[in-house]
Amino acid sequence: MLIVPEREIANLMTREAAFDAVEKVFAAMASDDARNFPVVREAIGHEDALYGFKGGFDRAGLTLGLKAGGYWPHNLEKHELINHQSTVFLFDPDTGRAKAMVGGNLLTALRTAAASSVSIKHLAREDAKVIGMIGAGHQATFQLRAALEQRRFEKVIGWNYHPEMLPNIEKVATEAGLPFEAVDLPGMAEADVIITITSAFAPSLMADHVSPGTHIACMGTDTKGKQEVETALLGRATVFTDEVAQSISIGEAQHAIQDLSLRPEDIIQLGRVINGSHEGRTSDDEITLFDGTGVGLQDLAVAAAVVDLAVEKGISIEVDF
Structure with a gap:
């Protein structure tokens, strides 16, 4: 061995x-x-x-x-x-x-960041300029570095439950030559791409925090009970995932399934977009959401x-x- x-x-x-x-x-x-x-x-x-x-x-x-x-x-x-x-x-x-x-x-950390960046490559608008980060812990830095390679972003905005940790992602933005701004949650409406990477059991990102055309990568929910975004947001978005079974049981979709904001048959495997069997994003106003549950x-x-x-x-x- x-x-x-x-x-x-x-x-x-x-x-x-x-x-x-x-x-x-x-x-x-x-x-x-x-x-x-x-x-x-x-x-x-x-x-x-x-x-x-x-x-x-x-x-x-x-x-x-x-x-x-x-x-x-x-x-x-x-x-x-x-x-x-x-x-x-x-x-x-x-x-x-x-x-x-x-x-x-x-x-x-690398594979989790890779998963969200794969979703950005295949689902985010080509003209995305502002990336928003919800979460500023250890994995958030990997997420941001990987995401910045997928589009020509011009600005990074961030929010965290513990604001004193925001310099972690500000440092990554600075290294990439991009301005960084700490915002409140409604300020996420400026973002074209949003990555959530927290270990929360209650939503922070609400449906009215997200503008039309945004791509969201939800990367923190991988356990029953965890939740990062409001279920109404999944009801507004076209939802993609790594695996549907995990999405509805331990992923972000678990709560939307429970309150009937979403049906299991509405969730699309991201691999279908990669393979070309699903078209992915269909318009510049469409909200796309990737439920990254972390498959083995x-x-x-x-x-x-x-x-x-x-x-x-x-x-x-x-x-x-």
């Missing part, structure tokens, strides 16, 4: 490689060439942590495995560790033997790419398991 430690990931996986891996996985899912397994994600009753498993099998890429991990909200303050902790395990699909163990913390196949795709690179560069660790 091969081991690729967390410390090596930054030198192996790029935003571009993560984007390509996630885009291919979405396309494979929509073509029924890849199957995502049901998510297990539960509160463990200790340290307020959420822990679970995401897995699947990609027949096209012959990638089988799972990611184990979750969210420990007190890690930063107590242990000086990031709050998201995870490890990816890959198995040989021909024999079932353990193939690799890969550090999953940075990969999770994304983690497996980026982890498999990392293993190949680690072997090529001679930095993987081989153990007799």
